[in-house]
Amino acid sequence: MPTQLEPIFELKGVTQRFDRVTALANVSLKIYPHDRVALVGASGAGKSTLLRLLNGTLHPTQGEVWGLGRNLGSLSPRRLRRIQRQIGTIYQQFHLVDTLRVIHNVNAGHLGDWSFLKAAASLIVPLEVETARQALCEVGIPEKLYERTDRLSGGQQQRVAIARVLIQNPAVILADEPIASLDPQRSLAVMDLLREIAERQGKTLITSIHAIEFARSHYNRIIGLRGGRILFDLPTKEVGNYEISHLYANDRSY
């Protein structure tokens, strides 16, 4: 008999308020290992807030967020950091240090494991060069290893950010609008890369995304958020025009 898979994330009645704004209202959901989930919804719907709750950088006003079997809100800072090593996040604005060479930004993926001294030494003479080169090979830009990061195009910088996550080797990749700063061709390449990594390495992938066509083509589950609530949570093949039009109906930001 197949064993029932445990969720890798569970939100139990989560509400997140910022002053008078309710960014998420009583959200409950489960995400399973190997899910590829697209979070869609208009600007302000709560997608980034949900991702920040999942990676433990934000704790909910009400309710519980469970990740990798732990209630993230009940952990000591040290234990939370240990869980966070298993959760890699990719951001729209890449979050790279522009003035450093690419290898140092890729090696930042080791920071959860390296001591302060080792990290500092690596800034002088880079360590784990072959591992970094291999990660850059996987994202298709091995020749950029020693390039200054700010000399790369936006698409190449996003690949560096993905290589950094590959070095971290987390169980889960969260991507917060990873293609918002990219042109259509580079967007497709980054979407393909994330899907390929998730499939080949068996990682859970959760991405907030505005482009519905990529949500449909690259993810097997779509969660539609509207005004901080889940409007639908369906396998991609069951998401039709009806769901999408309700997601954006009367929305002035669309």
Ligand SMILES: Nc1ncnc2c1ncn2[C@@H]1O[C@H](COP(=O)(O)OP(=O)(O)OP(=O)(O)O)[C@@H](O)[C@H]1O
């Ligand atoms: N740190 C904060 N302080 C105050 N309000 C916040 C904060 N973070 C988010 N909000 C508010 O919470 C709501 C949800 O924001 P969130 O960034 O999660 O939306 P989103 O769906 O990711 O939007 P976008 O697609 O524009 O990135 C918005 O009204 C936003 O202004």
